[in-house]
Amino acid sequence: xxxxxxIALSDLDGLYGLACEAGYGLTTLPSDREILRERILDxxxxxxxxxxxxxxxxxxxxxxxxxxxxxxxxxxxxSKVGGYIPFYxxxxxxxHIASTQLGVEKDVRMLELVEDHNGPSEIGSLYLxxxxxxxxxxKLLSLSRFLFVADxxxxxxxxxxxxxxxxxxxQGKSPFWESLGRxxxxxxxxxxxxxxxxxxxxxxxxxxxxxxxxxxxxxxxxRVIGRVHEKTLPxxxxxxxxxxxxxxxVDIFEAGPTLRCLVDEIKAVKESRVGVVRELVDAAxxxxxxxxxxxxxxxxxxxxxxxxxxxxxxxxxxxxxEALGVGVGDRVRxxxxxxxxxxxxxxx
Numbered sequence: 001x002x003x004x005x006x007i008a009l010s011d012l013d014g015l016y017g018l019a020c021e022a023g024y025g026l027t028t029l030p031s032d033r034e035i036l037r038e039r040i041l042d043x044x045x046x047x048x049x050x051x052x053x054x055x056x057x058x059x060x061x062x063x064x065x066x067x068x069x070x071x072x073x074x075x076x077x078x079s080k081v082g083g084y085i086p087f088y089x090x091x092x093x094x095x096h097i098a099s100t101q102l103g104v105e106k107d108v109r110m111l112e113l114v115e116d117h118n119g120p121s122e123i124g125s126l127y128l129x130x131x132x133x134x135x136x137x138x139k140l141l142s143l144s145r146f147l148f149v150a151d152x153x154x155x156x157x158x159x160x161x162x163x164x165x166x167x168x169x170x171q172g173k174s175p176f177w178e179s180l181g182r183x184x185x186x187x188x189x190x191x192x193x194x195x196x197x198x199x200x201x202x203x204x205x206x207x208x209x210x211x212x213x214x215x216x217x218x219x220x221x222x223r224v225i226g227r228v229h230e231k232t233l234p235x236x237x238x239x240x241x242x243x244x245x246x247x248x249x250v251d252i253f254e255a256g257p258t259l260r261c262l263v264d265e266i267k268a269v270k271e272s273r274v275g276v277v278r279e280l281v282d283a284a285x286x287x288x289x290x291x292x293x294x295x296x297x298x299x300x301x302x303x304x305x306x307x308x309x310x311x312x313x314x315x316x317x318x319x320x321x322e323a324l325g326v327g328v329g330d331r332v333r334x335x336x337x338x339x340x341x342x343x344x345x346x347x348x
Contacts, residue, residue, distance in 0.1 A: 014071025076125035166256025
């Protein structure tokens with residue numbers, strides 16, 4: 001049994017191991033122990049001071065194998081981007097140009113730098129260890145965040161974005177960075193990424209303020225604008241299945257796409273339900289697989305069996321209930337992720 005829970009400082013070694021395995025391009029999971037330690041402390045503080053409205057808190061979660069104690073995944077949320085530390089992105093804008101003299105008419109695409117001090121909520125920091133793939137854990141790691149959002153809705157903005165990792169090779173090289181960013185920052189991509197975890201002032205100091213015409217970039221750079229890293233494709237597919245769409249914005253360093261969705265239209269937020277545990281059983285729900293959360297600030301979520309009863313009650317798989325720390329009479333939130341036989345129904 002694995003459980004999705006808030007990160008603790010004791011998880012530093014496990015998180016560092018994940019960051020090293022993930023390689024280049026995950027800005028918020030750098031293979032730097034001190035930066036990761038500060039992020040963990042920020043997350044712990046975020047959970048401690050949950051307020052009535054979003055205030056740029058960070059919430060980091062890990063996926064723990066309860067039998068081995070191993071950390072096999074991580075993902076996160078930010079209640080709001082911007083604030084004192086602005087959020088930067090490139091907006092893809094199109095301008096129509098024409099010349100009657102030459103008989104030329106075309107749309108010219110450009111990248112326009114956007115600096116946002118009052119942005120939406122954001123998800124990120126998602127990585128699942130190689131050994132945990134193919135078991136439904138990717139969905140658990142991604143979608144459990146939305147059950148947390150549903151339980152604590154007022155702490156998040158009206159929109160949610162996800163910056164997806166762009167195309168970067170095994171050596172940390174990005175065609176987009178080599179063609180654009182390097183000329184202004186005079187450093188390696190991974191170094192610039194690391195700097196953003198400390199301060200983003202260097203972006204304001206060095207980034208060109210005028211639009212960048214895409215047609216003037218080398219073909220290799222143009223080709224990767226809005227494309228995701230091959231390891232990030234499954235994460236993008238999960239989010240698109242939840243209603244996220246390309247927002248027409250890309251990362252300023254490696255041009256990975258930004259996806260966007262209204263929080264209340266995210267499927268797991270909109271379709272998840274709340275019930276009261278009426279019984280714990282050895283097996284429940286047949287072939288159906290559910291993500292179930294305990295709805296507490298000491299948040300826990302897991303995958304397992306559940307059956308919907310009359311009167312807003314549920315029958316919950318015993319092992320899952322124990323992993324979540326819930327028993328008969330406790331409230332849970334649940335979301336169906338697999339129903340191979342189309343057999344979901346209320347037990348009479």
